[in-house]
Amino acid sequence: MAQEIQWTRDFDGALSSADGKLVLLDFSAAPY
Amino acid sequence: MYPNPRVVEFVTAHFIPVRVHVRENAAEFKRLGDRFNAHWTPTTLLIDRSGTERHRIEGFLPVDDYLSQLALGLAKAAFAREDYPAAERLYRDVVERFPDTDAAPEGQYWAGVSKYRVTNDASALKATSQAFRDRYRESTWAKKASVWA
Numbered sequence: 462m463a464q465e466i467q468w469t470r471d472f473d474g475a476l477s478s479a480d481g482k483l484v485l486l487d488f489s490a491a492p493y
Numbered sequence: 494m495y496p497n498p499r500v501v502e503f504v505t506a507h508f509i510p511v512r513v514h515v516r517e518n519a520a521e522f523k524r525l526g527d528r529f530n531a532h533w534t535p536t537t538l539l540i541d542r543s544g545t546e547r548h549r550i551e552g553f554l555p556v557d558d559y560l561s562q563l564a565l566g567l568a569k570a571a572f573a574r575e576d577y578p579a580a581e582r583l584y585r586d587v588v589e590r591f592p593d594t595d596a597a598p599e600g601q602y603w604a605g606v607s608k609y610r611v612t613n614d615a616s617a618l619k620a621t622s623q624a625f626r627d628r629y630r631e632s633t634w635a636k637k638a639s640v641w642a
Contacts, residue, residue, distance in 0.1 A: 464498075464501065465495075465501060466495055466500075466501055466504050466505065467505070467510065468510050468511065469509070469510070469511055469512075470511065470512065470513065470521070472511045472513070472521070472525060475509045475511045476542060477542075478509070479509055479541070479542035480542070481542075482507065482508055482509050483508050483509070483539045483540060483541055483547065483566065483567070483570055484508065484509045484510075484511055484539070484540045484541075484542075485504060485508035485509065485510045485511065485538075485539055485540075485563075486513065486525065486529070486537070486538040486539075486540055487511065487513070487535065487536075488515060488526065488531055488534050488535065488536040488537075488538075489512055489514055489515065489534055490515045490516065490534040490535070491534075
């Protein structure tokens, strides 16, 4: 199991590679 | 929410996670915030490959509530692509896995609608209305289902 979420910052790239999955777009102000 | 191992597992299994930080990625936050009319944090949007928003979570939620909303988003996406058998199963999963969350009565309502879409049999709606007499009877969704009694 992954220990943490592997975030990307590339929304458009994520959308184009979604392949059946939904993109979870998180707008955050929390520290990385 | 995100450090929680259950959230990590669920997000990793079902979504492509994209994070846009309001300050560190200010230009992208402005661009995507304008596109999706999202101007508050935390906000989570579930978006299908066509770029259409299928579900929105605004504000912080405890782990179970957050997971229930993510699960609700999966069900909504299935409903939107007219995969009603999958939608019914996913909505019922919300009820069974997260029975004490706000998402549960919503899931119970839409599971009934999804079943109706599959069968075109109004008894699915009547049964849903009756189910609300046993569970979630004070919810908004019980009121909405009451017309099916």
